[in-house]
Structures are given as structure tokens and as C-alpha cells.
Amino acid sequence: MRFFLTSVIKIIPVLFIISFIVFFLVRLTGDPVSLMLPETATDQQREDLRNSMGLNDPVYIQYLNYMADVVRGNFGDSYKYNEPALEIVLERLPASFTLAISSMVVATLIAVPAGIYSAIKRNTFIDVVITGSSVLGKAMPNFWLGIMLILLFAVHISIFPVSGSGTIMHLVLPSITLGTAIAAEMTRLIRSSMLEVLGAEYIRTARSKGLLETVVVNKHALRNALIPVVTIMALQTATLIGGTLITETVFSWPGMGQLLVQAVNARDMAIVQAATFIIAILVILSNLMADLTYRYLDPRIKYDD
Amino acid sequence: MSEPLLEIEDLRVRFRSDEGVVSPVNGVSFQVHEGETVAVVGESGSGKSMTSLSILGLVPAPGEVYDGSIRLQGEDLTKMKRSQMRKLRGNEISMIFQEPMTSLNPVFTIGNQMIEVIRLHQKLDKTESIQQAVTMLDLVGIPEPERVLKQFPHQLSGGMRQRVMIAMALSCNPKLLIADEPTTALDVTIQAQILNLMKELKDELNTGVILITHDLGVVAEVADRVVVMYGGEVVEEATVDEIFNHPVHPYTKGLLASVPKMTGPVEELGAIKGSVPTPSEMPTGCKFHPRCPIATDLCKQVHPQLEETTPQHFKRCFHTEGGVKHDEHERSTIS
Amino acid sequence: MVTKTEQPNEQALDVNNHSAKTSSSQSKKWIKQLLKSKTGTVGLLIVVSVILMAIFADLIVPHSHSETNVADRLIPPFWMDGGSSEYILGTDNLGRDILSRIIIGSQVSLLVGISSVIVAGAIGLSLGLISGYYGKWIDQVIMRLVDSFLAIPNILFMLIILAVIGTSLPAIILVLGVTTWVIYARMVRSETLSIKERDYVKSARAIGANDMRIISKYILPNVISSFIVIATLNVATTIILESSLSFLGLGIQSPDVSWGLMLSDGRDYLATSWWVATFPGLAITITVLGIIFLGDWLRDVLDPKTK
Numbered sequence: 001m002r003f004f005l006t007s008v009i010k011i012i013p014v015l016f017i018i019s020f021i022v023f024f025l026v027r028l029t030g031d032p033v034s035l036m037l038p039e040t041a042t043d044q045q046r047e048d049l050r051n052s053m054g055l056n057d058p059v060y061i062q063y064l065n066y067m068a069d070v071v072r073g074n075f076g077d078s079y080k081y082n083e084p085a086l087e088i089v090l091e092r093l094p095a096s097f098t099l100a101i102s103s104m105v106v107a108t109l110i111a112v113p114a115g116i117y118s119a120i121k122r123n124t125f126i127d128v129v130i131t132g133s134s135v136l137g138k139a140m141p142n143f144w145l146g147i148m149l150i151l152l153f154a155v156h157i158s159i160f161p162v163s164g165s166g167t168i169m170h171l172v173l174p175s176i177t178l179g180t181a182i183a184a185e186m187t188r189l190i191r192s193s194m195l196e197v198l199g200a201e202y203i204r205t206a207r208s209k210g211l212l213e214t215v216v217v218n219k220h221a222l223r224n225a226l227i228p229v230v231t232i233m234a235l236q237t238a239t240l241i242g243g244t245l246i247t248e249t250v251f252s253w254p255g256m257g258q259l260l261v262q263a264v265n266a267r268d269m270a271i272v273q274a275a276t277f278i279i280a281i282l283v284i285l286s287n288l289m290a291d292l293t294y295r296y297l298d299p300r301i302k303y304d305d
Numbered sequence: 306m307s308e309p310l311l312e313i314e315d316l317r318v319r320f321r322s323d324e325g326v327v328s329p330v331n332g333v334s335f336q337v338h339e340g341e342t343v344a345v346v347g348e349s350g351s352g353k354s355m356t357s358l359s360i361l362g363l364v365p366a367p368g369e370v371y372d373g374s375i376r377l378q379g380e381d382l383t384k385m386k387r388s389q390m391r392k393l394r395g396n397e398i399s400m401i402f403q404e405p406m407t408s409l410n411p412v413f414t415i416g417n418q419m420i421e422v423i424r425l426h427q428k429l430d431k432t433e434s435i436q437q438a439v440t441m442l443d444l445v446g447i448p449e450p451e452r453v454l455k456q457f458p459h460q461l462s463g464g465m466r467q468r469v470m471i472a473m474a475l476s477c478n479p480k481l482l483i484a485d486e487p488t489t490a491l492d493v494t495i496q497a498q499i500l501n502l503m504k505e506l507k508d509e510l511n512t513g514v515i516l517i518t519h520d521l522g523v524v525a526e527v528a529d530r531v532v533v534m535y536g537g538e539v540v541e542e543a544t545v546d547e548i549f550n551h552p553v554h555p556y557t558k559g560l561l562a563s564v565p566k567m568t569g570p571v572e573e574l575g576a577i578k579g580s581v582p583t584p585s586e587m588p589t590g591c592k593f594h595p596r597c598p599i600a601t602d603l604c605k606q607v608h609p610q611l612e613e614t615t616p617q618h619f620k621r622c623f624h625t626e627g628g629v630k631h632d633e634h635e636r637s638t639i640s
Numbered sequence: 641m642v643t644k645t646e647q648p649n650e651q652a653l654d655v656n657n658h659s660a661k662t663s664s665s666q667s668k669k670w671i672k673q674l675l676k677s678k679t680g681t682v683g684l685l686i687v688v689s690v691i692l693m694a695i696f697a698d699l700i701v702p703h704s705h706s707e708t709n710v711a712d713r714l715i716p717p718f719w720m721d722g723g724s725s726e727y728i729l730g731t732d733n734l735g736r737d738i739l740s741r742i743i744i745g746s747q748v749s750l751l752v753g754i755s756s757v758i759v760a761g762a763i764g765l766s767l768g769l770i771s772g773y774y775g776k777w778i779d780q781v782i783m784r785l786v787d788s789f790l791a792i793p794n795i796l797f798m799l800i801i802l803a804v805i806g807t808s809l810p811a812i813i814l815v816l817g818v819t820t821w822v823i824y825a826r827m828v829r830s831e832t833l834s835i836k837e838r839d840y841v842k843s844a845r846a847i848g849a850n851d852m853r854i855i856s857k858y859i860l861p862n863v864i865s866s867f868i869v870i871a872t873l874n875v876a877t878t879i880i881l882e883s884s885l886s887f888l889g890l891g892i893q894s895p896d897v898s899w900g901l902m903l904s905d906g907r908d909y910l911a912t913s914w915w916v917a918t919f920p921g922l923a924i925t926i927t928v929l930g931i932i933f934l935g936d937w938l939r940d941v942l943d944p945k946t947k
Contacts, residue, residue, distance in 0.1 A: 010787070017788040025804050139928040141880050141900070143887050144921030147907055151914050201402055202410040207363055208402075209422040209473070210394030223412050235790075242793030246884055250907075261888055264799045272800055280791040299457040300411055 007291065011284050018280050023066055026269045027059075075274035078263070085270035089256060089278055095165065096244050096255030099178065102171055103240075103247075106179025107186055112222075114183070115190025119198060120217060130187065137184025142243055146177040146250035163252035174251040178243050182233075189232055193225040200224070227297045234290030238283045308379070309336040310513040311360070311481055316373035318355050318364055318537075320584075327584035329355045331537040332373065334611075337481065342507060342514040344528035344545070346521065346560065350581035352537035353517045357483045359383075360515075361400055362390045377481065396426040399474035403486035405466035409458035415442075416454030419473050426477045441472040445502060464495035468502070475506060482507070485517040500526050521560055525549060533557050536581060536592035539611060543618040553620040555597050591622070599624050673941055680937030686930025694746040701740040703727070706895050709735035714913045730915040732905060738915065741897050742923045748898045749927060752813055753879040759817025760878075761871050764824025769855055769863075771825065772832025782825065789822045795884055802890045812891055816878050827870055831863045865942040873935035876928040883924050899924050 050056055054065055069075070075085040118130035153173060154162040160173050197203065198221055206220040207213075241257070248257035256275055263271035318330035330352045337343045345353045358364050360375055362382060375382040377397065382390065402408040410418060419438040423429060429437060435454070442450035445468040458466055467487060474482060484503065488496040504527050507514050516528060524531055524545065531548040533541040533556065541554040552558045579596045582588065591609050594600040603623055611621045674680050693700070713735040716723045723730065729738040771782040789797070797819045805811055835841060841858050849857070883900025885891030892898035899920040906917025 010784070013784040014787045014791060017785060018791060021788070022800075025800055135932055136925070136929065139876070139932055140925045141883050141887075141903075141921060141928075143884060144903060144917075144924065147903065147910065147917050148921065151910055151918070155911050155914075201404055201407040204363065205400075205402060205408045205470075206410065208361055208394055208400040210391045210396055210425060211421070212391065220410050220413075224410070227412075238790060238793045242795040245793065245795055245799075246888070249888060260796065261799065264803045265889055267803060272803075276792060276796065276800065279793065279796065280788075283791040283793075298412065300459045 004288075007288055011288075014284065015280065018277070019067060019070060020063075022273050022276055023063055026273060027062075070277065075277070076270040078268050078271045080263070080266055080268045080271075085268075085274040086278075088271060089259065089274045092254065092256040092259045093278070095253060096241075096248070096257060098171065099174055099244055099248065099253055099255055100240060102175040103178035103182060103243075106175050107182035110180065110183040111186035111190055115187045116194055116217060116222065118187070119191045119194035122195065131191070134184045134187040137180055137187075140181075142177060142181050143246045143250050145180065146173070146247060149173050149177055150250075163250075165252075165254050170251075170253075174247050174253050177250070178240075178247045181243055182236075182240065185236070186229065186233060189229045190225060193228050194221060197221045197225045223297070227294065230297060231290050231294045234286050234293065237286040238279075241279055241283065310339045310341075310378060311337040311515075312374075312376045313356070313360070314374050314376075316356065316359060316375060317371055318352075318359055318368055319371050320368045322367060325585065329368075329537050329584045330359065333534070333537070333539055334373075335532045335539060335542060337513040337515055339480070339513050340507065340511040341529045342504075342516055342527050344516045344518060344524040344531045345534060346518060346524060346531055347534035348519055348581050350583065351534040353534050354485055355537075356534070357400070357485055357515060357517050360481075360483060361394055361398060362387075363394075392426070395422045395474075395479075396477045397479055398481045398483065399477070399479040401467070401470050401474050401482070401484040401487045404490050405463050405470055406458075406490065408470055409466055411458055413457075414454065415456055415458065415461070415469055419454070419469070419476060422473060423476050437476060438472075441476045442469070444475075444506070445469075445472040446498075447472070463491050464499065467491060467495075467499055471499070471502065471506070475510065475512070478510060479512060481513045481515070483515045483517070486519070487516070488523060489518070489520065496523070497526075503527060521549075533560070536587055537584065538592065538621065539619070540593065540621045541619065542611075547615075547618050551615075551618075553614055553618065554593075554622050555599055555624075556593050559596075670941060674937060677937050677940070679933040680940075683930045683933025683935075683937060686926060687934050690746055690750065690927050690930065693743055694750045697743050697747055701737075701743050703737035703740045705736060705740045705744040705897055707736065711735065714909065714916070716913070717915050729919050730913070732902070732916045733909055733913075738902075738919055741902055742899065742920060745897045745899045745902060745920065745923070746927070748809070748892055748896065749879050749882065749924070752809070752816065752882040753875040755813045756816035756820070756878045756882075757871050757875050759813060760819075760821040760874070761824050761867070763817065764821035765828055765863075765867065767821070768825040768828025769832055769859065772829035773836060773851070773855060773859065779829075782829075786822050786825055789819065794819050794881065795888075798881070798885055799888065799890050802885065807890055807893060809892070809896070812882060812885065816881060820874065820878065820881075823874065824867065824870060827866060828863050831866060832859055835859050835862050869935060869939045869942055872938055873932065876931040876935065879924065879928055879931070 054062060057065070073086050077083060078085045078088055081088055114130045114134075118127040121127050150162055150173065153160050159169075161167075161170050164170055198217075200221075203216060203221055206216045211220075244255060245257035245261055247253065248255045249261050252258065256278070259271065260275045262268075263275070313336070314334045316330055316333045317328060319326050319328045329350075333352070333356055335343065335345075345356065347353045355364065355368070359370050360382065362385070364370060370383050373383070377393070382393070385393075409415070416435070416438060419441070420431070420434045423434040423437050424431075427434070427437070438454060439450040442453055447453055447465065447468055453461070453465075453469070458469075461469065467490075471487075487503070488499050491499060500523060503514070506512070514527075516523070518524060528545045530544050531542065532539055533548070533554065535556050541548070541552070541557045543551075543553075548557060549561065552561055582592070582595070588595055588605075589608070590606050591597070591600065591604040594604040597604065601624065607623075609621045609623050611619050613619050674684065709731075712727070712731050713733055715727050715731045715735075717730045718725050718728050720730075727737050727739070729742070731737055732741070767782050767785075771779045798815050801815045801818070802811060805815075835858065841854060844854055844858060882891055883898065883903065886898040886900030887904045889904070892901050894901065902920035903917050903924075906913070906915075906920065909916050
């Protein structure tokens with residue numbers, strides 16, 4: 001519980017800094033009034049609007065007002081959709097979640113067996129192939145892999161739709177694109193973690209008990225090897241979300257990532273702000289989850305506090 | 306004497322790598338009888354641990370047993386299939402390792418790890434195996450065994466963990482127990498308790514014990530017979546009284562001379578300079594000659610054989626009492 | 641007296657000789673080690689060729705990279721039907737030679753990759769040293785700043801800043817630098833924390849060495865090898881980030897050439913002309929692969945403990 005409190009206390013300044021950065025970035029975009037009024041508007045009309053929006057107040061007052069809004073979940077209306085920005089962002093969240101989760105499933109299905117196998121077959125041909133593919137996976141830009149998958153499986157052999165959403169088929173290519181990118185890093189982590197664990201003395205104990213090698217590897221070694229892997233992967237949530245930005249754009253997947261890229265390009269700052277806050281909160285929550293999972297996986301931690 | 310429980314003959318282990326071949330074990334032979342404790346003594350690097358791993362068939366890759374035999378009640382373990390070998394491990398032959406802190410898996414409960422081996426080798430259902438685990442923990446003197454079963458290794462002290470290791474090793478009633486430095490990592494009072502426990506259990510269960518150690522204090526306390534190893538071979542073998550009262554080999558004498566200094570896991574020998582050469586740098590002739598106070602030119606050129614000086618006392622040295630012996634005194638021809 | 645003053649000199653000379661000898665044998669050892677590692681050698685070859693390609697780009701391009709030629713649009717690579725040896729890798733939708741554009745595009749990739757790593761490295765190194773060395777409240781402030789940067793995906797951060805300040809080559813370099821410094825800061829901080837506690841640093845402080853001296857003489861040299869390894873590997877990351885930005889429309893803008901931008905152009909012609917999007921991606925992948933190989937080799941040589 002104490003751990004939980006200290007983590008929460010650490011989060012507050014982080015959210016504060018983020019709000020600060022976002023506030024100033026948005027103020028820098030230029031005069032929102034010029035976007036909101038027609039070009040024919042008079043100077044008086046512009047000035048009135050500025051006054052009513054509080055844009056003529058001192059900066060710190062503006063920031064306080066802004067924070068008061070943010071705390072209430074009010075990020076302003078999107079000028080493109082004419083709706084509260086937060087609602088639009090939240091509407092897109094489920095689609096992004098679906099993609100993120102199915103990508104993690106793809107990544108786990110690839111990385112766990114590949115990582116284990118290349119660790120137990122260290123320095124053999126199969127290890128070289130697996131490690132090589134994981135390096136290649138890291139070297140390939142995500143969006144290019146997506147485009148190549150479209151080229152192969154949607155254009156040349158029309159198995160999957162090129163883009164869009166709606167059916168499970170639409171989910172396959174984006175999940176593979178994002179999933180393999182995650183798998184590349186995960187495989188490497190599992191391999192090195194497994195190699196370390198396989199040299200541990202409790203593995204020798206397990207073997208000396210006469211256990212099958214598969215039990216030694218999949219029970220005794222894997223459980224220990226996963227502890228650092230889970231933690232590091234959870235800490236990469238930001239990267240995962242960054243990946244959805246690109247993958248959703250490539251496949252026109254109607255999630256938050258695609259919305260964000262479009263909003264940035266259209267300078268729809270209300271949406272950008274709302275989405276950035278949501279993402280930051282998601283990342284911070286998942287880091288907290290990572291800590292909790294770590295504590296769950298490693299019984300040593302709980303009692304050491 | 307009755308047929309030995311374990312008979313190791315001319316055991317050789319080698320590791321092949323790009324840099325060449327090294328052999329940490331070079332023709333080791335000794336026997337263990339039922340209910341007998343044989344101490345294998347030597348500094349680190351003498352090949353004693355590799356010998357014990359060979360018995361279990363657990364020499365780490367790329368190492369291999371390439372010659373010799375290990376017979377358990379007449380059956381050669383080196384020729385066994387992997388699946389047959391697995392049935393013996395933890396069942397007929399058990400092992401206790403040096404570091405109780407790291408030898409138990411940190412993420413599983415004591416119960417999980419104990420019941421695992423009991424269910425594997427004995428046809429018991431879950432409640433029966435829990436009962437067996439409780440009995441074993443009770444046997445090794447752990448209070449509140451039911452509670453300990455639910456605990457994780459890190460919640461127990463070092464001495465308790467080593468008791469758990471012993472309970473686990475004995476839970477299938479093995480014929481042979483190999484204990485690799487079982488007390489080195491423990492403090493002195495706990496050491497004595499664990500050694501006493503091992504002695505009691507051995508007498509009770511009539512188990513043959515191989516005790517691997519560099520600690521002659523431990524040897525004096527529990528061993529019946531002592532095998533002294535150096536450079537991957539046996540250099541002296543005798544009963545515990547013989548070794549302590551009439552040591553023959555200069556290496557054994559050196560080990561004994563450094564006993565009083567022994568207060569913890571110190572692997573340095575006060576009376577003998579230097580340390581065991583690595584297997585790739587083994588000298589020709591007698592392997593001990595660079596460190597030997599009485600070495601001559603003969604020792605540098607000719608490799609001495611293991612020979613019997615007095616009945617049941619073997620040594621591998623040219624210069625100590627009895628002088629140069631002939632081949633008919635070789636141990637293999639006697640036994 | 642004379643001998644006494646000469647002795648230290650001799651010693652100094654001796655030390656110099658010794659270090660000269662070791663540094664030349666050191667570099668020989670490095671080359672030997674490099675050739676022993678197949679991937680390291682391949683990585684070096686790739687990186688050197690890309691650098692040469694970028695430097696001599698204007699001399700080696702077979703065609704103009706920007707001149708459009710609608711008559712020759714979407715010509716396939718030379719081995720396909722309708723391909724010509726004139727355009728080895730084919731042309732894009734405006735009839736521009738893809739090979740020439742890839743060659744010119746290497747300039748942007750390397751320039752952005754290397755300069756933004758310098759920017760990020762400088763920020764990260766200084767903040768990491770300050771944070772690790774001085775600790776206390778300044779460490780807290782910097783670490784919360786790090787946490788904040790970690791809570792926002794790099795790519796999103798960059799998109800927002802670029803949307804606000806507008807895109808240009810210097811802006812992209814700056815933005816990449818400002819958003820990726822965190823990794824260096826964390827690494828330098830944790831290394832500094834452990835070096836700070838070593839006996840030789842403590843004794844240097846005890847005899848009165850000031851902070852600047854301790855940092856430059858004891859801490860920096862110990863941090864630098866890990867730093868070089870991470871910086872090298874991050875050139876690869878930034879190249880991918882730049883191409884992603886350009887792909888999303890907020891990076892390099894036409895008529896400048898970037899591999900990411902070429903890919904983005906090619907996306908619309910996937911159905912008919914696969915080569916437009918394929919080759920630039922291949923160029924990125926090969927370059928990044930080369931840098932990763934080289935970086936991994938550097939890690940093995942310079943910083944084996946982080947393996």
C-alpha cells in the first residue's frame with residue numbers, strides 16, 4: 001500500500017509537467033481566433049472573442065483556467081467535428097484497444113516460443129535464424145512492413161482487406177504489423193532472460209530431481225525469465241501506442257492513433273490535447289500495472305518492503 | 306566386503322571447445338558402500354564437483370563423460386538412456402547443492418517444489434504427497450511443516466532452506482545422496498546442526514553418501530572414508546582415521562596443515578603455495594609437482610600411479626613412505 | 641638531485657611509450673575483433689557505403705532526383721517487362737528515377753540521424769551527469785521530467801511540436817533531439833550513481849578535487865563507452881523516426897527527398913507499381929540493420945557488461 005501511495009505521489013508532478021508542455025505548445029500554435037472566425041470578421045469582433053475566451057488575460061491566469069477545465073475533463077470542442085474533444089477521443093479508444101491487444105497476442109505467440117527455443121538451442125542454426133529475424137524486425141520501419149503486407153496479402157493475393165475495419169479479417173494485417181514489431185524486441189528479451197535463468201542453480205536442482213526437460217524449461221525457467229520481460233514490456237506501452245499511431249494510419253484503422261495524426265495535420269488542437277492526456281494517463285497506469293505485476297510474479301518483493 | 310553401492314572406475318570428463326579440449330576429470334575411481342559416507346576432498350578446480358555431476362548425468366554442455374564407468378548396483382549409468390537416467394535422479398540418487406539460497410526456485414513455494422519430486426517418482430495422489438512432504442520436513446527438524454509448505458524460499462533462513470533441500474533430496478528414499486559442499490554457505494552453529502542431521506538420517510535410512518567438500522573439519526565429523534582429489538585425479542584414499550593420523554601425500558598433508566585456518570568458505574591453503582592449475586595448463590609428470598615441497602626431477606617427468614601403501618590406503622606419489630612401487634601394486638589389480 | 645628530477649621524467653616517458661604501444665595494439669586488436677565478428681564487418685561495410693553514398697551523392701546519381709518526366713512515369717525496374725536499364729530501380733509517379741532519389745535520400749537520413757543523436761546526446765549526457773552526480777532535489781526534478789517524456793510516445797511528441805513550429809530540416813533535427821534525450825539521461829545517471837560511490841572517486845574528493853574535475857576526470861571517461869554504444873544504436877532509431885515523420889506528412893517536405901517521404905508517395909501506387917514503395921523501405925532497413933550490427937559489435941568490444 002505504501003508503495004502504491006508513493007507511486008501515485010510521483011505521478012502528480014508528471015501530469016503537471018505534461019499539462020504545462022501541452023499548454024504552451026497549444027498557445028504557440030497561433031491565434032485560435034483566426035481559425036474560428038471568418039476572414040471577413042472585423043477587428044472589434046476578433047477582440048471581443050479574444051476577451052470572452054480569456055486570451056487577453058495574463059498567461060498564468062490562462063494556465064489556471066486551462067487547468068481548471070482539464071481537471072473537469074473539458075478540453076474544448078474540436079473545430080472540425082464541433083463536438084467536445086474528449087468524447088471524440090474516448091469514442092475511438094475501443095478500436096485502438098482491440099488493435100493493441102490483438103497485437104500483443106500476436107507478439108506473445110511469436111516471441112515466447114521463439115525466445116525460449118533460441119535460448120535452449122543457443123548458438124545453433126535455429127538460434128541464428130531467430131535472433132537474425134528479431135534484428136531484422138527491429139530494423140524494418142513499421143509502416144513499411146505494413147505496406148509490404150498489404151502488397152503481398154491484399155493486393156497480390158487478396159486474402160485480407162487493404163484497410164478499414166469491421167470484420168476480424170480487417171484486424172489481421174494491422175495486428176501482424178504491430179505484433180511483429182513488438183515481437184522483435186520481446187524475443188530478444190526472453191532469449192537473454194532465459195539464458196541467464198538457465199544457468200541458475202535452481203535449474204540444476206530441478207534437473208537433479210529427474211524432471212523432464214520441458215518441465216524444467218517451461219515451469220522452472222520460464223516463470224523466472226518472464227519477470228523482467230513483463231516489466232520491460234509494460235514499460236514500453238508508450239512505444240506500443242506510438243506504434244498504433246503509425247499502424248492505424250497505414251491501415252486506416254479508426255482508432256485514436258489515426259484520429260490523432262489527422263488532428264495534428266488539421267491543427268485540431270482540442271483533440272490533440274485530449275488525446276495526449278489520455279495517452280499519458282494510459283502509459284502511467286500501465287507502468288503502475290507493471291510494478292504490480294512484477295510484485296505478483298516475484299514473491300520476493302512483497303515481503304521486502 | 307559386500308558389493309559396493311556405487312563403483313566409479315576410471316571416469317574421464319572432457320570439454321571440447323574452439324580453444325581445444327580440457328579434461329577436468331582424468332581417470333577417477335572410488336567406491337561407496339551402503340550406509341557409508343565417503344568424503345571427496347580437494348580445492349576448487351580439483352574436479353570433485355564435476356565428478357559428482359557425472360554421477361547424475363548432469364555434466365553441463367559441451368562437457369561429456371567420454372570414458373570409464375559409473376555403476377550403481379552393477380548398472381552402468383554412463384550407458385543409460387536419458388529417460389532411464391531421469392527416473393534415477395531425485396529417486397535413487399539425490400543431490401544437495403552448495404548454495405541453499407539459490408538452489409531453490411524463488412518463485413515457487415516449498416510445497417510446490419517438494420511435492421513435484423514426490424509425485425514424479427512415487428505413485429501417490431496429491432494429499433498423500435503432501436503428507437509425505439510434511440513427514441520429510443518433520444524428519445529434518447522443521448517446525449510447523451504445514452506452514453512451511455506454503456512459504457517461499459526467501460521467507461526461510463539459510464539453515465532452514467538447506468534442511469528443505471535435504472528433505473527434498475531424501476523424500477524418495479534414495480540409495481545414494483550426493484552432498485556438494487552442503488554446509489559451506491552456512492554459519493558454524495547451523496553447519497554442525499546440518500551435519501548431525503545428515504549423519505542421523507544416513508544411519509536411519511542406510512543411505513550411501515558422497516560428501517564433496519574442501520573443508521576437512523566437516524570431513525572429520527561425518528566421513529567414514531576420504532578420497533583426496535587433485536587436478537582431476539585421486540591422489541590419496543584411506544579411512545578417515547588414516548587420513549588424519551597418517552597422511553601420506555604431500556597435498557593431503559598441506560590440506561591438513563591449513564585446517565586450523567578454516568573458519569569459513571576459504572579456499573586457500575595456508576601450507577601450500579599457489580592454486581590448482583586450470584585443466585588446460587596441467588603440468589606433465591605429477592600434477593602437484595609445481596607446488597610440492599619435495600618434488601624432484603622424476604616428479605616433473607613421470608606421472609605417478611595410484612598405489613597401496615598400507616592396506617586400504619592408496620596414494621599417488623613417488624617420494625613418500627614405501628618408495629617407488631611397481632605396477633602390481635596398482636589399485637585396479639588389487640581390487 | 642639531478643637523478644632525482646630525471647627519474648620522474650623517465651617514468652613519464654615510459655608511461656607514454658607504454659600507452660602509445662597499447663593504443664596501437666589496441667586498435668589492431670579492435671580490427672582483429674571486428675573481422676572476427678561477421679555481423680560487425682557487414683555492419684561496418686554497410687555504414688561506410690551509405691556514408692560514401694551520401695557524401696558523393698551528387699556525383700554518382702544517374703539522373704536528376706527532382707526533375708519530373710511524365711512520359712517516363714511508373715516505369716518498372718530493369719528486370720521486369722517494360723523496364724529499362726536507364727532506370728535500374730524504375731521510376732515514380734512523376735517519372736523521377738528511384739535509384740537517384742534513394743541515393744540523394746541517404747543524405748537526409750544520415751544528416752538527421754547523426755545530428756539529432758548529437759543534440760539528444762548532449763542534453764541527455766549533461767542532465768544525466770547533473771542528476772546522478774548532485775542527486776537531491778535536482779535529481780528529483782530531472783527524473784520527473786524524464787517520467788513525463790516517457791509518458792508521451794516519442795512520435796506523438798514530435799508530431800505535436802512540428803505541427804506547432806512548422807517543419808524544416810533544422811526543426812526536425814531539433815525536435816528529434818529534444819524528444820529522445822531521455823534514454824541517454826537515464827543511462828548516464830545510473831552509471832554516474834555507481835561510479836560516484838567507487839573508492840577512487842571518494843579519495844579524489846577527499847584530497848579536495850572539485851566537482852568539475854571529478855566529473856571530467858573520473859566519471860565521464862567511465863560513462864563514455866556505454867554512451868557511444870547507445871548513441872550508435874540510436875542513430876538507427878532516429879533514422880526510423882525521421883522516416884515515420886515524413887511518412888505521416890510532418891517530416892521532410894517535397895521537393896526535398898527522404899526515404900520516408902518516398903514511401904508515403906509510393907503507397908498510393910501499391911496496386912500497380914510495387915517498386916515505388918518497396919525500394920525506399922529496403923534502403924531504410926538495410927541502413928538501419930548496418931547500424932545495429934555495428935552498434936552491437938561496439939557493445940561487445942567497449943561495453944561487454946551491458947550485453
